[in-house]
Amino acid sequence: MQRGWFVRRSRTEGLAIDEMNDAWVKCNGCQQILFARDFERNLKVCPRCGHHHRLSARERIELLADPATFVERDAEVVSADPLGFPEYADKLSKGRANSGLPEAMVSGTCTLSGIPIVLAVADFAFMGGSMGSAVGEKVARAMEYALEQRLPIVICSCSGGARMQEGLLSLMQMAKTCAAAAKLHEIGIPYISVLTDPTMAGVLASYASVGDVVIAEPGALIGFAGQRVAQQAQVVKPPPNFQTAEFQLEHGMVDIVVPRKELKHTLQRILRFFTGG
Numbered sequence: 001m002q003r004g005w006f007v008r009r010s011r012t013e014g015l016a017i018d019e020m021n022d023a024w025v026k027c028n029g030c031q032q033i034l035f036a037r038d039f040e041r042n043l044k045v046c047p048r049c050g051h052h053h054r055l056s057a058r059e060r061i062e063l064l065a066d067p068a069t070f071v072e073r074d075a076e077v078v079s080a081d082p083l084g085f086p087e088y089a090d091k092l093s094k095g096r097a098n099s100g101l102p103e104a105m106v107s108g109t110c111t112l113s114g115i116p117i118v119l120a121v122a123d124f125a126f127m128g129g130s131m132g133s134a135v136g137e138k139v140a141r142a143m144e145y146a147l148e149q150r151l152p153i154v155i156c157s158c159s160g161g162a163r164m165q166e167g168l169l170s171l172m173q174m175a176k177t178c179a180a181a182a183k184l185h186e187i188g189i190p191y192i193s194v195l196t197d198p199t200m201a202g203v204l205a206s207y208a209s210v211g212d213v214v215i216a217e218p219g220a221l222i223g224f225a226g227q228r229v230a231q232q233a234q235v236v237k238p239p240p241n242f243q244t245a246e247f248q249l250e251h252g253m254v255d256i257v258v259p260r261k262e263l264k265h266t267l268q269r270i271l272r273f274f275t276g277g
């Protein structure tokens with residue numbers, strides 16, 4: 001999504017550049033120019049082609065949590081640089097600056113249409129929402145808190161996968177988060193997983209795909225290996241849309257594809273079904 005793409009033209013038309021920058025956005029789906037105000041009101045979904053643009057963690061919390069009910073937990077859990085990986089410290093600083101968050105996951109409690117839940121949301125602006133030790137720890141702690149408090153949990157994923165700068169420590173988060181999800185399953189605490197664009201690799205292959213109900217946003221990229229790698233690795237060329245939410249729905253990896261404007265209502269219905277409320 002581009003803002004203010006035609007600054008030069010705005011000069012020729014004698015309009016304030018700042019005003020034009022804030023007034024327009026370009027859709028990543030149909031490349032049409034949209035009024036930013038309409039675009040924001042439509043929850044960053046293109047009113048022309050329906051393309052779902054990414055939301056930040058804060059925007060998604062605002063979309064799902066009842067006003068002023070979200071209370072953050074574990075905000076102090078942030079990544080270290082255990083391997084001294086080249087440039088990782090810089091990338092962490094940039095991730096903080098890009099997202100305004102200390103880590104790629106925000107977790108806490110809130111009510112959703114009056115139902116108390118644990119909510120965790122990933123933010124792509126922080127190193128592509130990648131899962132390092134801190135993200136894995138926050139997911140596991142959120143699940144453990146849900147278990148302890150007997151609260152349903154909703155996790156919204158948006159991630160390129162495990163964070164390679166932490167090597168094996170990142171991959172261990174896959175087992176840790178799945179072990180926590182298994183405990184929820186054992187006790188019967190509902191876990192709803194929401195897959196947003198993109199949910200890939202180590203995140204899809206761990207906690208994101210083991211929810212009791214797996215919801216996806218329309219058109220979201222959902223898969224394990226990236227499209228180029230998958231194409232190189234396979235003898236038979238995969239179909240062009242094989243890593244979309246709709247393809248995964250058709251093949252049983254996703255239970256339901258829900259447009260963003262219906263997401264809160266759908267979650268409410270599912271949570272009420274599970275909690276009997």
Ligand SMILES: [Zn+2]
Pocket residue numbers: 027028029030031032046047048049050051
């Ligand atoms: Zn569009």
